[in-house]
Amino acid sequence: DAGVIQSPRHEVTEMGQEVTLRCKPISGHDYLFWYRQTMMRGLELLIYFNNNVPIDDSGMPEDRFSAKMPNASFSTLKIQPSEPRDSAVYFCASTVLRHSGANVLTFGAGSRLTVL
Amino acid sequence: EDQVTQSPEALRLQEGESSSLNCSYTVSGLRGLFWYRQDPGKGPEFLFTLYSAGEEKEKERLKATLTKKESFLHITAPKPEDSATYLCAVQGAAGNKLTFGGGTRVLVKP
Numbered sequence: 231d232a233g234v235i236q237s238p239r240h241e242v243t244e245m246g247q248e249v250t251l252r253c254k255p256i257s258g259h260d261y262l263f264w265y266r267q268t269m270m271r272g273l274e275l276l277i278y279f280n281n282n283v284p285i286d287d288s289g290m291p292e293d294r295f296s297a298k299m300p301n302a303s304f305s306t307l308k309i310q311p312s313e314p315r316d317s318a319v320y321f322c323a324s325t326v327l328r329h330s331g332a333n334v335l336t337f338g339a340g341s342r343l344t345v346l
Numbered sequence: 347e348d349q350v351t352q353s354p355e356a357l358r359l360q361e362g363e364s365s366s367l368n369c370s371y372t373v374s375g376l377r378g379l380f381w382y383r384q385d386p387g388k389g390p391e392f393l394f395t396l397y398s399a400g401e402e403k404e405k406e407r408l409k410a411t412l413t414k415k416e417s418f419l420h421i422t423a424p425k426p427e428d429s430a431t432y433l434c435a436v437q438g439a440a441g442n443k444l445t446f447g448g449g450t451r452v453l454v455k456p
Contacts, residue, residue: 263444339388
């Protein structure tokens with residue numbers, strides 16, 4: 231299994247530009263999570279999906295952020311327009327619900343975003 | 347709201363010098379407490395899940411323990427390859443999301 235695949239690995243853009251981050255979860259996993267990691271705030275949950283349906287988007291900072299999951303093998307996180315404070319590493323993670331109810335997340339390698 | 351606090355923020359150890367990392371948490375109905383390891387430039391990698399107070403799990407030089415308010419990650423006789431950031435997370439009964447602590451950066455010097 232190739233694991234959770236994220237692209238791009240690095241993105242440098244200018245303020246005001248649109249940014250799209252992509253994620254391919256592990257086949258068979260029915261939960262997908264988007265997290266953001268910064269030195270100041272650590273790992274923060276932005277949104278998560280179950281069976282392609284958004285369940286909790288309370289962590290999405292503002293309307294500039296949007297996430298979609300058009301099918302079980304693909305998700306996008308879009309920032310439009312981007313701002314310097316959006317600079318962070320964005321992680322995608324996936325899991326399948328276990329009998330215990332505890333979710334062991336498998337993370338991708340992350341997308342490092344720098345907004346100038 | 348679930349909360350996780352990890353201490354210390356950073357730890358410098360000599361090779362072979364055992365130590366413990368702390369994870370204090372508040373959660374409404376613990377479904378699981380998780381430890382992850384994160385290397386620079388990589389995503390977090392799963393280590394352990396603990397489900398109830400009194401539970402312990404081991405993997406090589408790492409041992410995780412759990413009480414009703416905190417968890418410890420003990421590193422016994424660490425080696426330089428144990429250098430990483432260790433993250434603690436909790437999942438409450440209310441949903442399926444994990445709340446992470448700020449992590450402990452561990453540096454083991456030869």
